[in-house]
Amino acid sequence: MEKRSFVDVLFLLFRAELPNADQSQMLERLMIGLINPGPRHPATRAAMHAGVGKTNPAHILPISLSIMGGTHLGAGCVEDAMRFLRQAGKRDPQSVCDELLREQQRPAQGDWHPVAGFGSRFGSVDEIPGKLADHLSRLQGAGKALLWGCAFAKALRAHGMGWLFPGVAAAVLADLGFQPRAGAGIFQYLQAPGLLAHGLEMVNKPLTALPFPSDDNYFIEEDGDDC
Amino acid sequence: MNKDLMGKVSFFQVMILNAIGRLVEKPLADWFEAMHVGLSWPDARIWCNQIGALGGTMRSTVVAATVAGVLAADSRAYGQGTLLEGFAFIERALAEARKGASVRDIVAQECARHGGKPKFMGYSRPIAKGDERLAEFFKIQERLGFPVGEHLALALDIEKVLLEEFDETMNFNGYVSAFLADQGLTAQEAYQVCAVLVTSGVTACYVDTFERPPESFLPMRCDDIDYQGPPSRPVPSPEVG
Numbered sequence: 001m002e003k004r005s006f007v008d009v010l011f012l013l014f015r016a017e018l019p020n021a022d023q024s025q026m027l028e029r030l031m032i033g034l035i036n037p038g039p040r041h042p043a044t045r046a047a048m049h050a051g052v053g054k055t056n057p058a059h060i061l062p063i064s065l066s067i068m069g070g071t072h073l074g075a076g077c078v079e080d081a082m083r084f085l086r087q088a089g090k091r092d093p094q095s096v097c098d099e100l101l102r103e104q105q106r107p108a109q110g111d112w113h114p115v116a117g118f119g120s121r122f123g124s125v126d127e128i129p130g131k132l133a134d135h136l137s138r139l140q141g142a143g144k145a146l147l148w149g150c151a152f153a154k155a156l157r158a159h160g161m162g163w164l165f166p167g168v169a170a171a172v173l174a175d176l177g178f179q180p181r182a183g184a185g186i187f188q189y190l191q192a193p194g195l196l197a198h199g200l201e202m203v204n205k206p207l208t209a210l211p212f213p214s215d216d217n218y219f220i221e222e223d224g225d226d227c
Numbered sequence: 228m229n230k231d232l233m234g235k236v237s238f239f240q241v242m243i244l245n246a247i248g249r250l251v252e253k254p255l256a257d258w259f260e261a262m263h264v265g266l267s268w269p270d271a272r273i274w275c276n277q278i279g280a281l282g283g284t285m286r287s288t289v290v291a292a293t294v295a296g297v298l299a300a301d302s303r304a305y306g307q308g309t310l311l312e313g314f315a316f317i318e319r320a321l322a323e324a325r326k327g328a329s330v331r332d333i334v335a336q337e338c339a340r341h342g343g344k345p346k347f348m349g350y351s352r353p354i355a356k357g358d359e360r361l362a363e364f365f366k367i368q369e370r371l372g373f374p375v376g377e378h379l380a381l382a383l384d385i386e387k388v389l390l391e392e393f394d395e396t397m398n399f400n401g402y403v404s405a406f407l408a409d410q411g412l413t414a415q416e417a418y419q420v421c422a423v424l425v426t427s428g429v430t431a432c433y434v435d436t437f438e439r440p441p442e443s444f445l446p447m448r449c450d451d452i453d454y455q456g457p458p459s460r461p462v463p464s465p466e467v468g
Binding site: 039040042043045046049050052053054055056059062063064066067068069070071072073074076107109110111121122207212213218 | 270272274275277278281282284285286287288291292294295298299300301302303304305308439440441442443444446447448449451452
């Protein structure tokens with residue numbers, strides 16, 4: 001307790017060795033970058049619903065982390081992103097980008113994630129994970145996967161896509177030597193404080209504090225309706 | 228052994244057996260099944276169901292999202308979590324009635340526990356008024372051959388007083404707690420049987436959003452967020468702070 005920071009001991013727990021100063025700084029900055037997915041994220045909204053719905057407070061984290069386990073912007077795609085970065089990192093980022101876009105078809109609706117950890121959000125580049133990746137890439141501990149990912153995101157930008165948060169986490173965790181199978185759980189863990197904070201913020205609010213569409217604005221679709 | 232039960236009793240009879248250690252007659256299992264149908268209503272506005280819908284839109288697994296919704300209904304405001312308090316109320320009320328208290332006295336005492344308001348467990352609802360499920364349940368109960376027992380009779384008398392004095396009605400919790408108390412279940416047993424009460428509605432809401440593009444379920448814009456916390460402040464560096 002007296003010799004090492006919390007981050008160092010966290011690293012030790014999962015990697016069975018202490019980090020050097022650069023690794024420690026990299027993990028701590030990643031933790032700060034991921035600490036709060038924000039109130040628009042579906043997993044945060046799940047936490048807020050649990051809070052406002054007067055769910056047993058001990059359930060707020062498991063609920064929101066279950067939603068955070070999804071493969072869309074969640075922990076469920078971190079392992080794939082780590083494997084992608086491991087494989088594709090041996091090749092030219094622009095070539096990989098061109099190949100992916102040539103081989104895949106953009107969905108008719110919604111966002112396009114041609115590979116785990118990268119893609120569009122609400123139709124364009126999500127700038128916030130990009131800023132985190134740029135910040136981390138300037139640190140002494142920046143590794144191959146992160147730097148390659150930055151170049152890859154730059155190539156994707158022309159197509160309205162870029163880094164997504166699971167991609168940034170995957171790159172840093174890969175560079176720090178974490179195994180791909182550890183990626184999902186660690187990503188959930190690093191996002192947990194913000195999920196819990198947003199959930200707890202709602203526990204003393206009235207049940208109606210979150211938007212609740214009235215019956216007039218609640219439609220049950222029938223076959224043939226446009227979604 | 229499983230072969231003693233498989234094909235011989237209903238799934239709900241087994242579920243109840245596993246939850247309380249007693250094999251109940253089929254009519255009570257059928258009543259529980261109807262109750263699970265009533266409480267697995269797939270309206271994504273209900274808190275637990277909305278969590279399932281958020282799981283679908285984020286591509287969580289169906290199991291993770293459904294379990295998350297089930298956990299959410301373990302609440303003191305709705306869902307199976309309220310049965311403990313619902314039982315406590317009707318059992319307390321019956322004990323008072325047996326000592327000679329009038330129904331009006333019981334209502335007054337309960338209101339006093341809740342700051343003078345008639346917002347106690349089993350009566351009124353957080354958003355809707357009335358409970359459209361109750362009339363159907365009284366029919367189901369009758370069809371299955373269950374008479375109105377001592378707890379339920381008192382619960383109905385309490386509703387009459389609440390209607391007269393506060394225009395409030397019994398809700399599903401009030402009915403279920405009283406009915407199951409009449410069937411000899413304890414609060415904890417009822418809670419155990421109802422562990423996954425909302426599960427099917429949550430799954431339905433998951434599937435609905437899973438089949439649509441990710442994040443298309445009630446998406447929020449940045450300016451939809453109404454931040455009400457402290458104003459922005461500079462972050463001091465460690466040596467200053």
